[in-house]
Amino acid sequence: MNKLSNIIPVSDLRQDAAKILKQLNKNNEPLIITQRGRAAAVMIGVEAYEKSEHEKELLWLLAKGDREIDLGEGYDLNTVLAEADVLLAKES
Known part of the structure; x- marks a missing residue:
């Protein structure tokens, strides 16, 4: 348009x-x-507003995760995936 x-x-x-x-x-x-x-x-419109708010919340969570990683409080992706694999293997 x-x-x-x-x-x-x-x-x-x-x-x-x-x-x-x-x-x-x-x-x-x-x-x-x-x-x-x-x-x-x-x-x-309402749909656009809700989408915008959802995207803003996701960005906030990503920024929070970055801050936690910088402070040594977070977990890197490889560690999380390895732990998930162990948990899934136990369930099988």
Whole structure:
């Protein structure tokens, strides 16, 4: 979709909110709301918001893991996989 079509004035949002919300959720792309000719807000659909929050949480967990490894508190992947192999072998 053309990025310029994802920009609307707040007056258009006021006049036809239902239609704009329907398009927002259908397109699943951010919508820039302008006020007095300047960007004032960004609107996203619920699905896009939930995806963004999930991705943010994953990034936070990865950063936490990096900090733990730097402090010597974490486990490297090879160690974890080796322990998993041992546990799986015991179950067989």
